[in-house]
Amino acid sequence: MRYHTHVVTSLCIGAAIASQTSLPFTISYTAGIIAGSLLPDIDEPKSYVGRRSLGAAQKVKQAFGHRGMTHSLFVWAVLALIIMLESPSVFASGLVLGYLLHILEDFLSVQGVPLFWPLQDKRYKIPLYRTGSRLETVLFYGSFSLLIYIASQYQLFHEWLRSLRSFFQQIW
Template sequence: MRYHTHIATSIAAGAGVAIQTDVAFTFPYVVGIAIGSLLPDIDEPNSYVGRRSFGLAKVIKSIFGHRGITHSLLVCGLIFYLYQLYSYEWLFGIACGYIFHVIGDFFSKRGVPLFWPIVRKKIKSPLTYETGKPSEQLIFYIAIGLIIYFLYKYSLYSQLF
């Protein structure tokens, strides 16, 4: 999934979380989601975040490969644990964006190693999309539509500022 699709789907999912729970759809939460939705790709030097990582992406990829540890439930759990220690809205957003990214890649043809390091095999959903193809573009536009719908249907825009 390309970076803009990760951001859009993660913000749409984050809006869904805000609607279904007592989480406020605030600016720090949404910014956290956007950042968190990009972080798992720190293991790919050519990714949006990897190109801005000052060489860290190359190091992570050389050690773990692309879609290795950064796409596992282990790292997702560690980020949620950090949120438990430091209850900041933006950190909760990062944790949510991170897990939404991993879920998004779970639906890709390449899958993700959810149970790394116990099982390194990449698993995927039976229903998949291919990065950069029309199916991903459709997912992006649906996510944008959902964001707009949620913002107005549930007045989430009033919580942003």
């Protein structure tokens, strides 16, 4: 899945979760989801995050390959535990959620993901789309439309704008 599709589909699901839970749809939450939805691809130097990693992506890819360790539920759980214990915040919640959603989105690709690495190298998948395919384009626009609908229906944009206003008031 391309980076922009990861971001939009993760924001769509994150908005749906925020609309049904006490998680606030704020700047911090959405920034966390965006960062988390990109982070697993630190194992690919040509990815959006990999090109900005100052060489770290090349090292990770050499050690574990693309869609290796960074796409494991085991590794996600360990990272989630550390992040939530060290800095429990709305941003951290979004980061952990975005990371998990990235793994689940790639699980739906024809390449699959090693969900149980390091216990197992097998790639699991429900092959619905191929990266860059027309179906991925449909997923992008469908998720974008659904994000707008959910955010409008549950007035999440108001909450987001309030948090943006509060952010700028704090820095000025």
